Amino acid sequence: MSFAQIVLQLAIGLSFGLLLFLLASGFTLTFGLAGFVNLTHGAVFMVSAYVATSFSGGGSFVLAVAAAGVTGIVLSILVYAVSRLRWSKLASDELSQVLLTFGLLLVFAEVARVLWEGVPRSLPEPGFVSGSWDVLGVSFPTYRAFMGAVALLIAGALWWVQERTRFGAMVRAGVDDRDMLEATGVSAGPLFLAVFAISGLLAGLAGGIGAPVMGASMGQEFSVLVLAFVVVVLGGTGNLKGAFIASLAVGLADAFGKALLPTFAEFTMMGLVVVVLAWRPQGIFGGVR
Amino acid sequence: MTSFHLRLRSVRRRSYLGVAVLAAAGMAFAGCGNSAVSSDKSSDNKPIKIGVLLPYTGPFGLYGKPMEAALRARLALDDNAVDGRKVELVFEDEATDPATAVSKANKLLDQDGVSAIVCCATGAATLAVGPILAERHVPQLGPIPNPDGLSKYKTAAVAAPTAGHDAGKLGAYAADQLGYKSAVMVASDFAYGHEVAEAFKQQFTAGGGKIVKEVYAPLGTSDFASYLSQLPDADVVFAGFAGADAIRFVQQYDKFGIKKRMPLIGHGPLLTELVLNQIGPAAEGVGAGFYYSSTLDNAENKRFIDTMKAANDKFVPSHFTAGAWATGSVLLDAIGRAGDKATDGDALAKAIRATKIDAPWGELKFDPATGYAIAPTYYYTAVLNGGVLSHKIVEEMP
Numbered sequence: 001m002s003f004a005q006i007v008l009q010l011a012i013g014l015s016f017g018l019l020l021f022l023l024a025s026g027f028t029l030t031f032g033l034a035g036f037v038n039l040t041h042g043a044v045f046m047v048s049a050y051v052a053t054s055f056s057g058g059g060s061f062v063l064a065v066a067a068a069g070v071t072g073i074v075l076s077i078l079v080y081a082v083s084r085l086r087w088s089k090l091a092s093d094e095l096s097q098v099l100l101t102f103g104l105l106l107v108f109a110e111v112a113r114v115l116w117e118g119v120p121r122s123l124p125e126p127g128f129v130s131g132s133w134d135v136l137g138v139s140f141p142t143y144r145a146f147m148g149a150v151a152l153l154i155a156g157a158l159w160w161v162q163e164r165t166r167f168g169a170m171v172r173a174g175v176d177d178r179d180m181l182e183a184t185g186v187s188a189g190p191l192f193l194a195v196f197a198i199s200g201l202l203a204g205l206a207g208g209i210g211a212p213v214m215g216a217s218m219g220q221e222f223s224v225l226v227l228a229f230v231v232v233v234l235g236g237t238g239n240l241k242g243a244f245i246a247s248l249a250v251g252l253a254d255a256f257g258k259a260l261l262p263t264f265a266e267f268t269m270m271g272l273v274v275v276v277l278a279w280r281p282q283g284i285f286g287g288v289r
Numbered sequence: 290m291t292s293f294h295l296r297l298r299s300v301r302r303r304s305y306l307g308v309a310v311l312a313a314a315g316m317a318f319a320g321c322g323n324s325a326v327s328s329d330k331s332s333d334n335k336p337i338k339i340g341v342l343l344p345y346t347g348p349f350g351l352y353g354k355p356m357e358a359a360l361r362a363r364l365a366l367d368d369n370a371v372d373g374r375k376v377e378l379v380f381e382d383e384a385t386d387p388a389t390a391v392s393k394a395n396k397l398l399d400q401d402g403v404s405a406i407v408c409c410a411t412g413a414a415t416l417a418v419g420p421i422l423a424e425r426h427v428p429q430l431g432p433i434p435n436p437d438g439l440s441k442y443k444t445a446a447v448a449a450p451t452a453g454h455d456a457g458k459l460g461a462y463a464a465d466q467l468g469y470k471s472a473v474m475v476a477s478d479f480a481y482g483h484e485v486a487e488a489f490k491q492q493f494t495a496g497g498g499k500i501v502k503e504v505y506a507p508l509g510t511s512d513f514a515s516y517l518s519q520l521p522d523a524d525v526v527f528a529g530f531a532g533a534d535a536i537r538f539v540q541q542y543d544k545f546g547i548k549k550r551m552p553l554i555g556h557g558p559l560l561t562e563l564v565l566n567q568i569g570p571a572a573e574g575v576g577a578g579f580y581y582s583s584t585l586d587n588a589e590n591k592r593f594i595d596t597m598k599a600a601n602d603k604f605v606p607s608h609f610t611a612g613a614w615a616t617g618s619v620l621l622d623a624i625g626r627a628g629d630k631a632t633d634g635d636a637l638a639k640a641i642r643a644t645k646i647d648a649p650w651g652e653l654k655f656d657p658a659t660g661y662a663i664a665p666t667y668y669y670t671a672v673l674n675g676g677v678l679s680h681k682i683v684e685e686m687p
Binding site: 005008009013016113118119124132139141144213214215218220254255256258259262263266 | 350505519563
C-alpha cells in the first residue's frame with residue numbers, strides 16, 4: 001500500500017468514524033444514564049435520513065439537516081413517552097426494553113416504508129463542498145472532509161456540555177450512580193427526558209449529515225444499529241470519551257479492512273470487538289462496575 | 290400485578306375463541322375452494338383463477354403494488370376475459386420470504402383453487418415454490434429475471450431472460466464491440482452478484498478479455514470508498530449491484546475520481562429507472578446491458594407506459610412493471626390457446642411455453658427446453674438532458 005493510499009484510507013476511516021460518533025454517542029448516553037437499551041436508535045437515524053432527502057429538490061442543505069435533527073428529537077421523545085407508560089417495569093428489566101424498542105423500531109421502519117414507498121433515496125451535497133481534492137494522485141471528496149469537520153464540531157459541543165455545565169455534571173452523576181443522584185434531590189425524570197431528546201437530536205443530525213454519503217434506504221435501521229452497538233461495547237456504556245475513541249477505531253478498522261481484505265470486510269470490525277472483549281470485557285474505557 | 294394477570298387471562302381466553310372461529314372459517318373456506326375446483330371442470334363459463342405472489346413487505350416490498358397495478362391494467366385492456374371467459378386474479382403477499390411464499394402458494398391452491406400461479410419477484414421465493422407447483426401440476430410463471438434453477442420443472446416458465454444471460458451478453462459485447470481488453474469486477478456478495486459476475490467473466494474471457502481483479506462487497510454496503518480506492522487499472526469496471534447499493538456505488542465511483550480513469554458498465558439493475566435519478570449526475574455515461582429500458586421505441590412499450598401513466602401520472606416504468614405487464618399478456622394468450630383445457634395444469638403449462646407475443650422489450654418467446662424467455666438484450670448508457678437522466682439505447686447486443 002503506497003503512502004498516498006494510506007493517507008486516503010486514514011481520511012476515509014476518520015471521516016466515517018466521526019459520523020459514527022454522532023450516531024453512537026446518543027445511544028451510549030441513554031444506555032449509560034437510564035440503563036435503557038434503545039433499539040429504535042437505528043430507526044431514528046433512518047427516518048431522519050429520509051426526512052433530509054425530502055429536501056433534495058432544490059431545498060437548502062442546512063434546512064434538510066435541521067429537519068433531520070428535529071425529526072430525531074420528536075421520535076426519541078415519542079419512544080420516551082411510550083416507555084413512561086410502564087416505566088416501573090421497564091426501568092429494571094432490559095428484556096422488556098429490548099422487546100418494546102424493537103417493536104417500535106419495526107413500527108418506525110414500516111411508517112418510513114409507507115411514506116417513502118421503500119425506495120432508496122439520496123441527498124445531493126451542498127454546492128460549496130461538492131467537488132473532490134486531488135492529492136498525490138488520489139481523489140478525496142470534499143464533502144467527506146466537511147462531514148468529518150461538522151461531526152467534530154458537534155462532538156466538541158457535546159464534550160463541553162458534558163464536562164463544563166451543571167447539566168453535564170448531573171448526567172455524569174446519573175451514569176455513575178443514579179440512586180445517589182436522586183438522593184441529593186435531583187429528579188431523574190426531566191434528566192432522562194433531556195438525554196432522550198439529545199440522543200434523538202444526535203441520531204437525527206447523523207442521518208442528515210450522513211445522507212449525501214450513505215443516503216436513506218430500508219434496512220439501514222439495522223445496519224447502523226449494529227455499528228452503534230459495536231461502539232458502545234468497545235467504548236463502555238455511557239462513556240463519551242470511550243465512544244469517541246471507539247468510533248474512530250471502528251471507522252479506521254472498517255476502511256483498512258475493506259481495502260486490505262475486501263472478502264473479510266464484515267469480519268474486521270467484529271474481530272476488533274472480540275479482541276477488546278477478551279482483553280477488557282467492560283470496554284476500553286469502561287469503569288469497573 | 291393481579292389485575293394484569295386477570296387481563297392477560299381474559300385476553301388469552303378471547304384469543305382461543307378467535308383461533309377456534311378462524312379454524313372453523315378456514316375449514317369452511319377450504320370446502321368452498323374444493324367445490325369450486327370440482328365444478329370448474331363441468332362448466333366453461335366459470336372464471337379461471339390465477340394466483341399472484343408478489344412482495345408487499347420485506348426488502349422487496351416496494352415492488353408489490355406497482356407490479357399488481359401493471360398486471361391488473363394489462364388484463365383490464367382485454368376486459369379481464371379470454372373468449373368470453375373471465376380471468377380472475379388472486380393476489381397474495383410473499384413478504385420477500387421463501388417460507389411465506391410456500392405457505393401462500395398452498396393457500397392459493399387449496400383455498401382459492403387457482404389454475405396457475407405467477408411467482409415471484411424474489412429469487413429465493415421463486416425457487417422455493419417451484420417444486421410444490423411441479424408436484425401439483427400447476428403452471429408457475431415468473432414475472433422478472435429469476436435465478437437459474439427452474440428449468441427442471443416442466444410446469445415452470447419465466448417471462449424474462451436470466452440475469453446471467455444478460456450479463457454474459459454484456460461480457461461478450463464488452464470484449465468484441467466495445468474493445469475492452471481487461472476488466473475489474475465489483476459485485477454484491479450474494480447470489481445475484483455472483484451470478485452476473487460469473488456470467489460476465491465467462492463471456493468476457495471467451496472473447497479474449499482478461500479479468501484483473503474481482504471484489505465482492507456485502508449486500509447493504511453504504512460506503513464503498515475503501516473498496517474503490519483499491520481498484521487496479523483496467524480498461525473497464527463491471528459492476529453487479531442493485532437497489533440502494535447501486536445508488537451508493539455509482540455515486541461514490543464518481544466522487545472518488547475513478548470514473549475519470551475507467552469507464553463503468555454493469556447489469557441492468559445498476560441503472561434501472563428506479564435508481565437512475567436518485568444516483569444523479571454521477572450516472573452520466575455509465576453503460577448497462579439489459580433486456581428492458583423504458584426508452585425502447587416499440588408499440589407495446591408505448592402502450593404499456595401510456596396505459597400506466599394514464600392511471601397514475603407519477604408512474605416510473607421499470608423491468609419490474611414491464612415484466613408484470615408482459616406476464617399478463619402471456620397469461621391471456623396462453624389461456625386462449627389452451628381453450629377448454631385451461632384448467633388442466635399440464636396443458637396450460639405447455640401453452641405458456643409455446644407463447645409468442647409482443648412484450649414491452651420486443652418479441653417474447655420461451656426456450657421450450659428450459660422455460661426461460663428468449664428476449665433481445667440491449668446496451669444503453671445514461672444521458673443527462675436538462676437535469677433529468679434517462680437511458681439512451683446504443684444497440685441490441687448480438
